[in-house]
Amino acid sequence: MIQELPAMINARVLQKQCRAGDRSFCCKECLMGPCNFSINNSIGVCGAKRELVVSRNMLRMAAGGAAAHCGHAQELLDFFSASVSTEKILKLIPDYILRIWKNLGIEIPAKPGEQFREITDALHLTSMGVSGDYADVLKWSIRMGIVDGYFGLYLATNTEDKYYGKPKVKSGHLNLSCINPDKINIAVHGHEPMLAEAIVKQAKNFPDVNLIGVCCTGASLLARHNIPHAAHFLLQEDVVATGLIEAMVVDSQCIMPSLSDLCECFHTKLITTSHIGKMQNALHLPFNNEEEADAAAFKIIETAIDNKANRKTDFEEHFKVNKPEEKHVILGFSDETVPVEKMAEDIAQNKVKGVIAVVGCANPRSDLKGWVEAFKILSKDYYILTTGCMAFEFGSKGLLDGERFFHLGSCVNNSRVAEVFRKISVKLNRQINELPFIVSAPAPITEKAVAIGMFFTSIGCSLHIGEPARFASDPIVANTLISVLHDTFGTKLYVNTDPLEFQKQLLIEHSFVQL
Ligand code: BF8
16 A cells, blocks of 8 residues: 555546536535536526525535534533533623624524524525525525534534633644654644544553644644644644654544544554544444543544554654654644733723734645744734644744734634623624634635634624635625625725735725724
8 A cells, every 4th residue: 555655646636626616616415517607797507506506505605604613512411311401602792792693684593403494495496496586695694604503513612611620821742853762652633622522531540642633623632631732734744754743533523534544654543533523444432421531532542552563663763853843832722711801901091902813724725934923923913723734833933922823722612702702892892893803724624614704704703715716706795705705894904915915905905093
């Protein structure tokens, strides 16, 4: 298999994105298609126009993201046999936001489980021959944002905090240098915390085991237990490619299917644990409750220990010589530890222009270096809150200082960002949508990033997307979104792929607020 690795890499490098799909100009909702809407005024076989198709594609992405976050929350609740109570969470929605939603004709799910009905409805209405009204479809994207935010992000984060504790501010270690060639390395990758927490508990009895985290599970393990965060989405393959990982344990979301082939090229044992996240060539160790999770964690550690004998010692030498420089970051912030009062005062006294939340993924198609540099410059005028893979990106460049850049955790922890915005607005006695709060997803990859963007839009934040193709490819859709944000919320939509241009745009357009 190891001989096939260069061929696999070449095939991926040569993979070209479809020009129609890249701009969301492709409809695949029925078997008369696919229809291509690249030419102006194109009409599909069924009569659908481009604005309908682009809107439907966007809603389907938002629904996919909401399904992932609500699914994450539900898995947690099932694991703890806990009943769903969103009453406390929904009380956090300010009355003025509820009024805006009411004016838009949007109602929030009232009964337990109704969020899943909303997701089903979004998929139903975007299937062939249901909604033909592109503006209503766009409105549903905002509705999916609400479902994602309160029944996904908030519910998952609050449940995690209830059972595993709220993170505390600390100094932590981030990047591949945390892999230890002298120990048994177990990488825990994915999003849900249940198995990761069980492994942390079990690993305490095995001093030769070095636990490391990947992706959002990595962000959570770092924030709660100071387990080093080895890699974000983009670097997950690099973790295995060190040849030093005895077990790569995955659950769900953002797990590259390539790991299956990649682990075969090395001695790494790939272990899946989610009932929906199966992989080829993997050992599957599912669990349903704490007792079973402990047993699965013990078995994983045993498997990793046994597998160490299969590691090639050449990789140890290579790693020691080429070990990346250690990066230390300040992290573990929540809405209770971010200096909300100071932020509010600084906004009121015109010491800063506002707060930018840089969320979501690190897409290799984007100018990541340029974005990091742009936010570094913007941090002179704005506080920067960050989560997910962008937080890792900032950390690996030494920017997570806990003074201007605040790491608030994984992607579901974006509810903490929303809480910071809400608390600042309460302190200043202003509505969220009257304050300079911008949420930026400069390099989105997943459907979850679209749902998160829609959530922050729905609570009155301005939104920046560094991926115009899906949002602004069709001028009718782009203008509708811009006017909904402007007329309904009084906020802005920035669609910009150029870091320098965006940075200049913000500095020119945004002056200090007059409170
Ligand atoms: O939820 S930032 S690539 S790891 S989707 Fe995935 Fe994007 Fe990374 Fe976690 Ni979030």
